[in-house]
Amino acid sequence: MTILELQGVHKDFKGLTVLNDINLAIEEGECHAIIGPNGAGKSTLFNVISGKYKPTQGTVRFNGEDITGLAPHKISRKGLARSFQITNVFPGMTVYGNIRNAILSRRGIRLSMLVRLKNIDAVHQEAIELINVLGLDAIKDVPASELSYGQQRALEVGIALATDPKLILLDEPTAGMTREQSREAVSLIKNITKGKTLMVVEHDMDVVFSMADRITVLSYGVVLASGRPDDIRRDEAVKKAYLGKKRHARGQ
Amino acid sequence: MSFSFDIYVIQAIHGVVYGMLLFLVASGLTLVFGMMGVLNLAHAGFYMLGAYFAYSVAAWSGNFWLSLLVAPLGAAIGGMFVERFLLRKVHAYGHAYELLLTFGVFLVIGEVVKWFWGNSPVPVSVPWSLTGSMTILGATYPYYRLFILGCGIVVLLVMAAIITKTRIGIIVRAAVSDAEMVGALGTNVTLVFLGVFAIGSAFAGLAGAIAGPFLGTNPAMGFDILMDAFVVIVIGGFGSILGALVASLMIGVLQSFGILILPKFALVFQFVLMALVLIVRPTGLFGDKE
Amino acid sequence: MKVGGLRTAGICLCLVGIGILPYLIPITQVNMVIEIAFFSLYAMSFNMLFGYGGMLSFGHSAYFGIGAYTVALLCKYFAGLPLLLILLLGGVAGAVGGLLAGFFCVRLKGAYFALLTMAFNQFFFAIALKWRSLTGGDDGLSIKRPDLCLPGLGSIPMNNAINVYYLVIAIVVLCILVQWYLTSTPFGNSALAIKENDERADFIGYDIFSVRLTLFTICSFFAGIAGSLFTLFQGIVSTSSIDTAMSMQVVFMTFIGGVGSFLGPILGAGVYLYFTDWVSRITDRWEFILGVLFILLVMYLRTGLVGLISNEKIISMFRLGRDISK
Numbered sequence: 001m002t003i004l005e006l007q008g009v010h011k012d013f014k015g016l017t018v019l020n021d022i023n024l025a026i027e028e029g030e031c032h033a034i035i036g037p038n039g040a041g042k043s044t045l046f047n048v049i050s051g052k053y054k055p056t057q058g059t060v061r062f063n064g065e066d067i068t069g070l071a072p073h074k075i076s077r078k079g080l081a082r083s084f085q086i087t088n089v090f091p092g093m094t095v096y097g098n099i100r101n102a103i104l105s106r107r108g109i110r111l112s113m114l115v116r117l118k119n120i121d122a123v124h125q126e127a128i129e130l131i132n133v134l135g136l137d138a139i140k141d142v143p144a145s146e147l148s149y150g151q152q153r154a155l156e157v158g159i160a161l162a163t164d165p166k167l168i169l170l171d172e173p174t175a176g177m178t179r180e181q182s183r184e185a186v187s188l189i190k191n192i193t194k195g196k197t198l199m200v201v202e203h204d205m206d207v208v209f210s211m212a213d214r215i216t217v218l219s220y221g222v223v224l225a226s227g228r229p230d231d232i233r234r235d236e237a238v239k240k241a242y243l244g245k246k247r248h249a250r251g252q
Numbered sequence: 253m254s255f256s257f258d259i260y261v262i263q264a265i266h267g268v269v270y271g272m273l274l275f276l277v278a279s280g281l282t283l284v285f286g287m288m289g290v291l292n293l294a295h296a297g298f299y300m301l302g303a304y305f306a307y308s309v310a311a312w313s314g315n316f317w318l319s320l321l322v323a324p325l326g327a328a329i330g331g332m333f334v335e336r337f338l339l340r341k342v343h344a345y346g347h348a349y350e351l352l353l354t355f356g357v358f359l360v361i362g363e364v365v366k367w368f369w370g371n372s373p374v375p376v377s378v379p380w381s382l383t384g385s386m387t388i389l390g391a392t393y394p395y396y397r398l399f400i401l402g403c404g405i406v407v408l409l410v411m412a413a414i415i416t417k418t419r420i421g422i423i424v425r426a427a428v429s430d431a432e433m434v435g436a437l438g439t440n441v442t443l444v445f446l447g448v449f450a451i452g453s454a455f456a457g458l459a460g461a462i463a464g465p466f467l468g469t470n471p472a473m474g475f476d477i478l479m480d481a482f483v484v485i486v487i488g489g490f491g492s493i494l495g496a497l498v499a500s501l502m503i504g505v506l507q508s509f510g511i512l513i514l515p516k517f518a519l520v521f522q523f524v525l526m527a528l529v530l531i532v533r534p535t536g537l538f539g540d541k542e
Numbered sequence: 543m544k545v546g547g548l549r550t551a552g553i554c555l556c557l558v559g560i561g562i563l564p565y566l567i568p569i570t571q572v573n574m575v576i577e578i579a580f581f582s583l584y585a586m587s588f589n590m591l592f593g594y595g596g597m598l599s600f601g602h603s604a605y606f607g608i609g610a611y612t613v614a615l616l617c618k619y620f621a622g623l624p625l626l627l628i629l630l631l632g633g634v635a636g637a638v639g640g641l642l643a644g645f646f647c648v649r650l651k652g653a654y655f656a657l658l659t660m661a662f663n664q665f666f667f668a669i670a671l672k673w674r675s676l677t678g679g680d681d682g683l684s685i686k687r688p689d690l691c692l693p694g695l696g697s698i699p700m701n702n703a704i705n706v707y708y709l710v711i712a713i714v715v716l717c718i719l720v721q722w723y724l725t726s727t728p729f730g731n732s733a734l735a736i737k738e739n740d741e742r743a744d745f746i747g748y749d750i751f752s753v754r755l756t757l758f759t760i761c762s763f764f765a766g767i768a769g770s771l772f773t774l775f776q777g778i779v780s781t782s783s784i785d786t787a788m789s790m791q792v793v794f795m796t797f798i799g800g801v802g803s804f805l806g807p808i809l810g811a812g813v814y815l816y817f818t819d820w821v822s823r824i825t826d827r828w829e830f831i832l833g834v835l836f837i838l839l840v841m842y843l844r845t846g847l848v849g850l851i852s853n854e855k856i857i858s859m860f861r862l863g864r865d866i867s868k
Binding site: 072089092159 | 734735742743744745749750756
């Protein structure tokens with residue numbers, strides 16, 4: 001079943017076309033990677049899907065429902081979550097607090113003034129469980145601003161996940177990580193996103209080929225190719241777009 | 253309600269005159285805000301200081317033109333002092349504290365003015381050479397107001413020339429767009445900030461000096477112009493000089509006619525306009541979206 | 543926990559102290575304490591807005607003043623209403639004003655927000671000044687304080703400083719308890735999350751506008767209550783309750799005490815009132831001194847007086863609500 005569908009999506013910024021006639025269909029349960037050279041429009045794509053930007057043209061459908069131009073919080077509540085390329089956590093709050101924010105939101109407990117927060121056991125349990133799964137239990141009471149980079153990235157993904165989304169967009173989850181860290185991150189992500197649909201923007205080809213069921217290549221705002229990893233590897237247009245740039249893919 | 257044509261013209265010119273004055277103040281404000289993210293409330297204080305400096309210099313020397321020179325200079329020095337020694341320290345604490353600081357400076361300037369010049373308005377008169385009026389379309393219009401208009405246009409042209417034609421202008425425009433990047437490219441951004449602050453304050457001081465004979469020099473003038481300047485940069489868009497110009501003229505003319513047609517609601521007009529802009533296009537007419 | 547026990551003891555001691563205070567000190571000081579009480583509530587409402595919501599308002603006196611005027615008008619035209627209801631309605635009126643202004647202001651951040659609140663402040667001030675037939679213009683309105691009728695206790699006259707003292711303290715303490723409770727609810731957490739990172743909060747499902755507007759309205763309610771108590775105490779209301787100076791005062795008080803500390807504003811209100819009382823006796827230039835001190839505070843002591851107290855035990859006694867680390 002197609003969980004996310006983009007039809008004819010354009011995005012212009014003051015005369016500059018960043019996304020040009022994007023058509024995409026993401027299948028439920030798959031891990032779909034978006035790759036492409038810098039400036040291809042990958043982050044903009046995520047921003048359009050998640051509601052930060054309204055497309056100049058075209059529609060975005062999530063679970064059959066038209067979500068084009070909806071506000072981010074409304075889209076999130078429908079089960080579409082995203083993480084950010086530049087870590088975007090709640091700096092003054094602890095790891096626990098960060099995760100709990102997302103869980104409270106998922107449960108719709110945002111404006112309640114009748115109960116005391118610490119008395120809501122169910123929320124507390126869920127937060128602790130997720131923190132354990134993320135491997136952050138040792139630092140759960142540390143303010144997010146004091147975490148190491150790798151820990152912050154884990155938290156970054158964790159917050160998105162804590163909203164229990166059906167579709168999760170990960171924007172360069174392994175940005176700035178070493179080989180070893182990336183490997184661990186990938187393993188963690190695979191583990192915690194079982195049963196969910198994943199869209200990942202990535203530059204690291206090792207990560208892409210180890211995770212993706214399908215890959216879409218974006219270049220200058222246009223879809224160059226879309227399909228299974230092996231097909232993409234062999235695609236001429238893709239090779240041309242990457243020509244001259246360092247190739248990270250193995251077996252080339 | 254029937255007004256003769258010349259009343260409309262007079263009010264329109266009056267509006268444009270006040271609009272020009274507003275522009276002198278708002279332009280510095282919007283530049284600093286666009287560049288440094290700081291809404292410098294003290295700016296209105298320098299406007300007021302300029303007016304009072306001008307009064308004292310004119311009273312002491314008898315020379316109006318001298319006061320027009322000293323006032324912006326004094327305001328610029330004040331501006332540099334505030335930026336270098338006060339604002340810079342607070343920059344690391346975030347925008348809220350920068351705002352609070354400039355607020356504090358504005359208050360202190362207000363108190364200083366009351367201390368040295370008293371609570372009542374000071375008598376500032378139009379200089380000899382500019383008294384009198386001329387007839388436009390059957391109605392008389394004071395020379396001094398035309399002088400203000402002239403000043404405003406000259407300043408505008410100079411500013412436009414600097415900003416679009418010179419290297420400094422390009423740097424300033426770039427810094428409004430992305431200060432961090434400009435710094436990364438090797439320009440001494442700190443110096444640029446200081447410079448813009450100083451020049452903005454100088455313009456505000458000049459505006460105050462010119463405004464004195466026209467609006468009256470009193471301890472409340474800073475606050476009055478602050479509110480109007482704020483409306484201007486909301487409507488015009490932060491960081492946009494063009495926006496400040498258009499909005500200033502708009503507000504000037506609107507107020508001018510508003511007072512004529514619905515005197516009780518003059519204040520409300522601005523409000524409604526500002527509220528509308530904030531709802532429909534929060535970044536202002538010429539500001540950056542997103 | 544040891545500190546917890548000390549804390550409860552401290553609170554009880556304070557409450558007992560407050561209870562017997564009017565009989566220990568001269569009446570002028572009782573009046574001073576009453577002022578500190580409702581100004582504390584005013585400052586705490588501002589502190590919640592800034593400390594929890596990250597919204598710096600330069601026009602908070604609008605809602606204080608609306609509350610103040612509402613009480614005066616109700617006393618004048620609806621004198622038969624119960625006093626407690628009148629005071630409550632003052633808060634409600636403040637909340638309505640806050641809802642109206644907040645609808646526009648809350649969409650903005652930082653400097654824009656601050657100045658738009660200032661603009662609304664001016665707007666309400668202009669109404670208070672110009673609508674002479676309703677508000678008395680700059681002459682203001684004076685009231686005859688209604689009696690407080692409590693079941694079982696009968697009619698308690700309010701022209702007695704000690705009676706006013708107990709009523710004001712009771713209401714202020716109640717409001718503080720409600721505010722404290724709010725900070726420990728999910729709503730309080732939402733406000734904090736949005737303050738910490740509004741973009742991320744948006745993307746995980748928080749409706750920033752709704753939360754901010756709700757907080758703004760609640761804080762305006764408490765400001766309105768403070769204004770109500772102001773009118774009750776003064777017996778008269780004028781444009782001084784809704785002007786820029788009144789908005790500035792609350793900023794000073796909160797900062798002196800310490801933003802981000804739940805009870806800090808109480809300390810701030812106390813210090814501010816005593817200090818300005820003393821300084822204004824010494825020199826005419828006290829506002830200048832206050833301005834300079836404020837600048838120094840912002841530059842060198844932004845955590846306020848509470849920040850000065852480095853003793854952990856004392857600090858945790860002030861941390862009744864959920865404090866913000868910054």
